[in-house]
Amino acid sequence: ANRAGKIIRDIMARGDLGIVDKGINDLQTEADRSAQRCIVASLSQQYPDLTIIGEEGANNSEVPSDWIVTDYDKVVISKQCPPEYSTVTSEDIVVWVDPLDGTSEYTQGLLEHVTVLVGLSVKGKAIAGVIHQPYYNYKSGNSIGRTIWGLVGMGVGGFDPQGAPPGKLILTTTRSHSDGTVQKALEALNPDEIIKVGGAGHKVLLLIEGKAHAYVFASKGCKKWDTCAPEAVLVATGGKLTDMHGNAYNYGKDVQHPNTGGVFATVSGLDHEGLLAKIPQEVKDKLK
Numbered sequence: 470a471n472r473a474g475k476i477i478r479d480i481m482a483r484g485d486l487g488i489v490d491k492g493i494n495d496l497q498t499e500a501d502r503s504a505q506r507c508i509v510a511s512l513s514q515q516y517p518d519l520t521i522i523g524e525e526g527a528n529n530s531e532v533p534s535d536w537i538v539t540d541y542d543k544v545v546i547s548k549q550c551p552p553e554y555s556t557v558t559s560e561d562i563v564v565w566v567d568p569l570d571g572t573s574e575y576t577q578g579l580l581e582h583v584t585v586l587v588g589l590s591v592k593g594k595a596i597a598g599v600i601h602q603p604y605y606n607y608k609s610g611n612s613i614g615r616t617i618w619g620l621v622g623m624g625v626g627g628f629d630p631q632g633a634p635p636g637k638l639i640l641t642t643t644r645s646h647s648d649g650t651v652q653k654a655l656e657a658l659n660p661d662e663i664i665k666v667g668g669a670g671h672k673v674l675l676l677i678e679g680k681a682h683a684y685v686f687a688s689k690g691c692k693k694w695d696t697c698a699p700e701a702v703l704v705a706t707g708g709k710l711t712d713m714h715g716n717a718y719n720y721g722k723d724v725q726h727p728n729t730g731g732v733f734a735t736v737s738g739l740d741h742e743g744l745l746a747k748i749p750q751e752v753k754d755k756l757k
């Protein structure tokens with residue numbers, strides 16, 4: 470994820486983004502394509518049997534040798550693996566790769582919204598995730614970028630977990646993929662504040678750093694690679710991520726990619742089900 474983040478910065482610095490639209494308001498750039506090739510090639514080299522599903526599809530062309538990363542993070546690797554994962558086999562695992570989350574914001578120069586997401590599911594459950602933020606601190610000139618990780622049952626690292634302010638409700642949601650249904654869901658919760666930012670990774674960072682209480686997106690626009698890593702990191706902090714009906718997503722290899730039930734995520738200690746109960750039925754009916 471760190472190497473992919475460097476690729477993302479280098480392509481922006483060169484200035485030729487190579488933008489194509491994959492659908493409606495669904496951009497892809499050279500940075501999305503290259504970052505994915507870096508991550509997939511690096512993982513495949515070490516784990517040839519691993520199932521990896523990336524947003525930008527398969528590409529078997531050879532990657533530059535300096536894009537292949539095979540070293541480990543010393544802090545994470547020094548920790549004890551929770552016993553419940555000791556019998557996991559490679560058939561149980563799916564890695565979901567969003568090489569660049571927040572592409573729309575990337576093309577608009579809102580660079581701190583961009584993240585690189587690598588999520589890992591075991592038997593369909595999101596259990597581990599990395600959220601790399603390649604432009605963290607880029608305005609202050611200090612060391613640029615940071616990498617957040619979480620493993621359910623072990624913990625989190627790379628950031629300072631914070632609780633959200635008590636006694637009020639701050640929501641975070643999309644800034645580039647809104648519609649009437651998205652809006653209705655937000656209004657029904659009667660929040661004190663709504664923070665509109667790009668990226669699923671970025672919004673979950675707002676939750677785990679105590680800047681918002683809930684991430685609400687009553688839309689089918691997010692896919693499994695958008696939510697797998699953020700969900701795992703959030704759950705490792707005690708939070709929860711479901712669809713707008715309160716159902717958990719399955720991240721097994723044969724599932725459909727779109728999160729057709731929308732995204733509803735809350736920080737630790739919030740009444741997830743109680744808030745969901747306030748969402749109007751007409752909103753829920755649009756997300757089947």
Ligand SMILES: Nc1ncnc2c1ncn2[C@@H]1O[C@H](COP(=O)(O)O)[C@@H](O)[C@H]1OP(=O)(O)O
Pocket residue numbers: 493494495496524567569570571572573642643644645646647666667668669686689690691692695
């Ligand atoms: N309608 C959509 N079409 C394509 N991608 C979407 C759509 N809605 C959301 N996404 C993906 O989910 C992320 C979070 O949504 P938002 O930023 O609107 O809150 C987006 O950055 C985008 O991921 P990506 O940038 O990786 O393509």
Ligand SMILES: [Mg+2]
Pocket residue numbers: 495496497524572
């Ligand atoms: Mg995309």
Ligand SMILES: [Mg+2]
Pocket residue numbers: 567569570571669694695
């Ligand atoms: Mg994404």
Ligand SMILES: [Mg+2]
Pocket residue numbers: 501524567568569570571572
């Ligand atoms: Mg993406």
